[in-house]
Amino acid sequence: MQALHxxxxxxxxxxxxxxxxxxxxxxxxxxxxxxxxxxxxxIWDLLQAGNSLEEIIVAVTDRYDVSRxxxxxxxxxxxxxxxxxxxxxxxxxxxxxxxxxxxxxxGKLLYEVPKLNIYRDMGDLLALDPPVPGLGDTAWKDPTxxxxxxxxx
Amino acid sequence: MTxxxxxxxxxxETFWPRVGGVENLAAKLxxxxxxxxxxxxxxxxxxxxxxxxxxxxxxxxxxxPFFSGLAAGNLDPLMETSAHVAKLKRDFGPDLVHIxxxxxxxxxxxxxxxxxxxxxxxxxxxALPNEPVGRETLLGKILxxxxxxxxxxxxxxxxxxxxxxxxIPRSSLIYNALEVPTFDPQPISFDPPRLLxxxxxxxxxxxxxxxxxxxxxxDRFPGARLVMAGDGPERERLxxxxxxxxxxxxxxxxxxxxxxxxxxxxxxxxxxVIPSRLEGFGLVALEAALMARPVVATHVxxxxxxxxxxxxxxxxxxxxxxxLAEAIALLLNNPATxxxxxxxxxxxxxxxxxxERHVSAYDALYRRLGNYERRVVST
Numbered sequence: 001m002q003a004l005h006x007x008x009x010x011x012x013x014x015x016x017x018x019x020x021x022x023x024x025x026x027x028x029x030x031x032x033x034x035x036x037x038x039x040x041x042x043i044w045d046l047l048q049a050g051n052s053l054e055e056i057i058v059a060v061t062d063r064y065d066v067s068r069x070x071x072x073x074x075x076x077x078x079x080x081x082x083x084x085x086x087x088x089x090x091x092x093x094x095x096x097x098x099x100x101x102x103x104x105x106x107g108k109l110l111y112e113v114p115k116l117n118i119y120r121d122m123g124d125l126l127a128l129d130p131p132v133p134g135l136g137d138t139a140w141k142d143p144t145x146x147x148x149x150x151x152x153x
Numbered sequence: 154m155t156x157x158x159x160x161x162x163x164x165x166e167t168f169w170p171r172v173g174g175v176e177n178l179a180a181k182l183x184x185x186x187x188x189x190x191x192x193x194x195x196x197x198x199x200x201x202x203x204x205x206x207x208x209x210x211x212x213x214x215x216x217x218p219f220f221s222g223l224a225a226g227n228l229d230p231l232m233e234t235s236a237h238v239a240k241l242k243r244d245f246g247p248d249l250v251h252i253x254x255x256x257x258x259x260x261x262x263x264x265x266x267x268x269x270x271x272x273x274x275x276x277x278x279x280a281l282p283n284e285p286v287g288r289e290t291l292l293g294k295i296l297x298x299x300x301x302x303x304x305x306x307x308x309x310x311x312x313x314x315x316x317x318x319x320x321i322p323r324s325s326l327i328y329n330a331l332e333v334p335t336f337d338p339q340p341i342s343f344d345p346p347r348l349l350x351x352x353x354x355x356x357x358x359x360x361x362x363x364x365x366x367x368x369x370x371x372d373r374f375p376g377a378r379l380v381m382a383g384d385g386p387e388r389e390r391l392x393x394x395x396x397x398x399x400x401x402x403x404x405x406x407x408x409x410x411x412x413x414x415x416x417x418x419x420x421x422x423x424x425x426v427i428p429s430r431l432e433g434f435g436l437v438a439l440e441a442a443l444m445a446r447p448v449v450a451t452h453v454x455x456x457x458x459x460x461x462x463x464x465x466x467x468x469x470x471x472x473x474x475x476x477l478a479e480a481i482a483l484l485l486n487n488p489a490t491x492x493x494x495x496x497x498x499x500x501x502x503x504x505x506x507x508x509e510r511h512v513s514a515y516d517a518l519y520r521r522l523g524n525y526e527r528r529v530v531s532t
Contacts, residue, residue, distance in 0.1 A: 017228040019236070022264070024228055033291075035264060121290040125220045125257055 002079055004054040004072075008047045008088040018045045025087060031127030033119040034087065039064060040114035043078065047088065053079065066111035078114050085118070154248060154523030160192045161519065162247035162271070166256035168197040169209050173353060174436035175254050175278045177412045178329055184210045185512045191519065194245050196238065198258050215241060219258045235261055239268040247271045248523050252299070254278045259295050263530075266298070272525040273299040274518065276327075279433040280312045280454060296320060298530050301522055303327045305434040306455025327518070328458075329434045330511035331443060333503060334416040338445045341423055341492055345376035346485050349422035351415065351437050352429075354385030359428035359451065361387075362474040364394050364404065366428070369478035371403055374485055379426075382418060384409040419444040424466075424484055424491060427456065428477055435459045438466075439506055442498035447491045449480045459506075465498035 010016055016025040023044035025034040036044055039060060046056045053075060060071045082088045167173065169180045183193050187210070199205055199216030207214045217237060222230035238261050250266075252259055252275045266273075275295060286293045296302070296317050302324040304310035314321045348367065352358045360381060367379045381391065381404060388406065395404045410418055419425060425441035427450035434455040441448045442459070448466035450456045462468040467480035484491040 015226045015228050017232055019232050024232065024235075024264070026228065028226070033260070117294070118289040119260065119291045119294065120287060121292060122257065122260070126223075 001076055002053060002090060003092075004057065005052050005092065007050055007052045007091045008079065008082065009050075009091055010048050011086060011089055014087050016044065016048060018048075021045075026126050027085070027087060028126075028128045029086075031123030031125065032085070033122045033126055034085070035117045036114060038112055038114075039074075040078070040116065043075065043114055063109060064111040065108035070111075074113050078116065081116050085116070154520055159190070159248045159519060159523050160194075160245060161186075162242065162245060162250045163193050163195045163253060164197075164250060164259065164262055165195060165253035166198045166258050168195055168214060168253075170203070172409055172412060174329075174434070178436070179253055180209070180412075181332070181508075182512065182515065183212055185508075186515060186519070187212065189512070189516055194241070194247075196241070196262075198256070217258075217261070219261060235264055238262070239265040242269040245269075249274060249519055251276065251519075252295070255281075255292060255295065257291060260291055263291070263294060263298065266530045270527040270529055272301075272522045272527065274522055275299040275302045277302060277304045277309050277313060277433070278329075280309050280431065281316055283312075283316075286316050293317075299323075300525050301325070301518065303518070305329045306458050308455045308458065309433050325518075327511065327514045328506055329436055329439065330506040330508045331436070331439055331502075332508040333443055336416070336420075338420050338495075338499075341446065341488070341495060343423055343485060343488050343491075345378060346370075346374050346423045347421060348377065348379045348481065349382065349419060349425045349441075350379065350428075351382045351410070351418070351425065351440075352427075354381070354383050354387040354391060356387060357429060357431040358383075358387075359430045359471075360391055361394055362428040362472065362477055363426050364391065364398060364400065365474035366426075366478035366481065367400060367404065368398050369475070370481055370485070371400070373482055377403065377485075379404045380418070380422070381406045382408070382410045415440055416444055419446055422446060424449060424481065426477065426481065427451065427460075428471075428474075429453055429456065430471060432456050439502055442502035442506075445492075445495035445499040447484055447494035447498060449477060449484065451477075460498075461501065465494050465501060 013029040014025060014027055016023060018041055021041040022037045023041045042060060043056055046059055057068060057071050057075055061068050163183060165179050167176050169176060187193060193212045195212060195214040197214060197216045199218050203216055205216050217234050219234060242265055246269055248271060250271050250273045254276060286296060302320050304313060304326055307326055310324060310326045350360050350363050354360060370377050392406060395401060419441055424447045425437060427435060427438055427448060429451055432454035438448050438450055438456060438459040442465060448460045450460045450466060450468055451471040452468040453471050457468055460466040460468055469476040469480050
């Protein structure tokens with residue numbers, strides 16, 4: 001169980017993006033691919049924006065038709081899994097989110113337990129070659145055998 | 154659901170104009186089903202040499218770069234590709250998604266599956282790796298998620314069921330098949346003997362074993378010739394082996410052969426050699442059978458279902474070039490037997506691997522799956 005004032009930050013070797021409520025997360029060190037949607041996508045979005053666990057619990061409870069106790073328990077379980085998977089690190093300190101997003105909605109949504117979908121067999125396609133450290137300009141491997149992509153600016 | 158109202162998204166990582174067993178089959182199956190009223194689009198893995206959108210026999214083919222273009226920390230290309238796939242699904246509105254052979258691009262199908270939920274069919278053309286299928290793997294997830302699995306051979310079907318037992322009640326065998334060639338095969342010529350190896354030049358095809366076996370054949374039949382038809386990453390290594398074995402004047406590498414000329418190439422051959430280490434079905438064995446040519450093949454994968462030992466050809470132990478050579482020599486020394494095997498192979502192929510039956514099987518399966526519930530999947 002983690003104290004609720006803690007914040008989580010994605011680890012350096014993790015690349016993630018949330019679009020339309022779906023979080024896509026890749027551990028660049030080993031190429032493991034993760035996804036979370038709906039409640040899980042919202043949690044990741046809030047987490048990477050710098051919200052504390054308490055702030056995330058409040059946001060989820062505001063948006064979904066679910067008790068605070070249930071959300072807190074599910075989030076604690078999810079946090080443990082994110083820590084086990086080396087996707088996040090805990091921080092007691094640090095600034096809060098850059099902005100507080102107001103989630104405008106009419107009525108609460110149906111709650112589903114946040115689920116971290118894991119794909120462990122994508123390493124040869126998604127892991128950086130060579131792996132971290134030094135993310136810098138390293139390009140992904142091209143599945144067709146050549147070198148792909150351009151380094152990020 | 155009737156064929157005339159069904160839209161099928163055919164997800165095939167490799168597709169026309171790529172040449173190969175899986176690709177050639179799909180290139181024939183889709184027009185045949187289209188003729189029965191189905192509307193298709195194809196999603197395939199794009200490479201720089203192919204256009205992103207193209208028509209094949211009136212069927213739109215959309216090619217996506219999938220995992221290309223990713224750079225450290227930048228998931229934008231991946232998200233962009235997902236968005237394009239999602240839009241395609243929304244616009245087309247498939248009644249069924251048919252995944253033609255497992256490949257990692259199906260990740261993009263899974264992550265967009267709920268954009269437009271539709272029943273899913275997976276066809277396996279190769280045996281799965283002989284190791285437990287983890288639930289936290291793309292392969293595990295797709296097998297959990299699909300509504301039905303077909304396999305091209307009993308060997309692939311049985312092996313899949315052993316690895317993933319809950320597949321068993323939602324799976325079936327639909328043999329690969331081919332149309333009977335439009336011309337009659339000419340009588341087999343043994344003077345000189347012409348052996349044919351046809352397929353991708355990759356280690357699993359075992360063509361190195363054929364070269365080794367051919368040295369024995371050449372000792373006994375000095376005028377014999379071996380044609381290696383196909384291309385692939387092993388070409389240079391095989392050519393080096395040919396040189397090392399002193400076969401330069403007796404072996405010819407002809408490169409990739411257009412599908413429409415395969416029957417003619419087999420027609421010019423005495424017999425076909427299939428020394429595969431892995432083989433889901435063995436489409437080349439069927440192509441040989443339809444041209445009334447006997448086959449010497451390894452006893453692996455689906456090959457024993459296509460080649461009947463001592464009736465339509467010989468099956469030998471895998472990785473055994475000596476056994477391969479002895480079986481080939483036995484046929485070359487017994488032309489009457491070779492011809493009898495060839496005729497038996499053709500008769501059996503026309504009955505067991507009937508093209509009409511193959512198309513009808515998919516037609517019936519599509520219609521059945523089209524009535525399945527469109528469920529939201531957990532990916």
